[in-house]
Amino acid sequence: QVQLVESGGGLVQAGGSLRLSCAASGRTFSGRAMGWFRQTPGKEREFVAAISWSGGSTDYTNSVKGRFTISRDNTKNTVYLQMNSLKPEDTASYYCAACRYSSGSYYSQNYDYWGQGTQVTVSS
Numbered sequence: 001q002v003q004l005v006e007s008g009g010g011l012v013q014a015g016g017s018l019r020l021s022c023a024a025s026g027r028t029f030s031g032r033a034m035g036w037f038r039q040t041p042g043k044e045r046e047f048v049a050a051i052s053w054s055g056g057s058t059d060y061t062n063s064v065k066g067r068f069t070i071s072r073d074n075t076k077n078t079v080y081l082q083m084n085s086l087k088p089e090d091t092a093s094y095y096c097a098a099c100r101y102s103s104g105s106y107y108s109q110n111y112d113y114w115g116q117g118t119q120v121t122v123s124s
Contacts, residue, residue, distance in 0.1 A: 004028060004096050009118030012086055018120060020081040022096030028113050033099035034072060034079040035111055038092035038120075045095070049081060050104025059104055063089075086122045093117040 008020040022034070035050040049060045049070040058070050069082040079096055097111035105111070 004098060004113055004115035006094065006096050006115040006118040009094060009120045011121045011123065014086060014088055014122055014124050016086050016122070017082070017084045018086065020083065020094055020096075020118060020120075022079045022081075022115055024077045024079070024096075024098065024113075028098045029074070029077040031102055033102055033104040034070075035097045035099060035104055036070060036079075036081045037095045037097060037108060037111075038090075039095070039117075040092045045108055046092075047106045047108070048094070050099070050106070051079065052104055053102040057103060059106070083120070086120075088122045088124045091120060091122050093119050 003025050005023045031053055033052050036048040037045045038048050039045040047061055051058045051070045051072050055072050067085045072079040095117045096115045098113040099105055099111050
């Protein structure tokens with residue numbers, strides 16, 4: 001069974017930090033770029049960050065550049081999203097996803113495995 005399991009969400013005050021983790025089964029993870037997306041009710045799922053299979057290439061949506069860092073540990077089949085200087089507008093359900101390709105993508109249709117999501121709430 002292919003699985004992605006996120007953890008690390010929660011409630012934090014503005015300016016605080018959270019670290020999300022996504023543990024993947026080996027078949028899901030191997031050779032694939034990984035991404036983080038987020039979604040709020042009534043809105044489209046939004047790209048947040050992606051990292052290539054090697055970890056040598058990362059990309060971020062403009063609103064999180066300089067605040068969020070995506071990383072991965074291929075020995076643990078885990079991808080992380082370190083979120084600093086959180087803002088109320090970062091409040092969303094965050095999803096990790098496995099890309100079809102070894103390099104990342106902005107487009108959700110290029111990701112074929114998804115986690116169940118973890119809620120991040122930032123209070124003002």
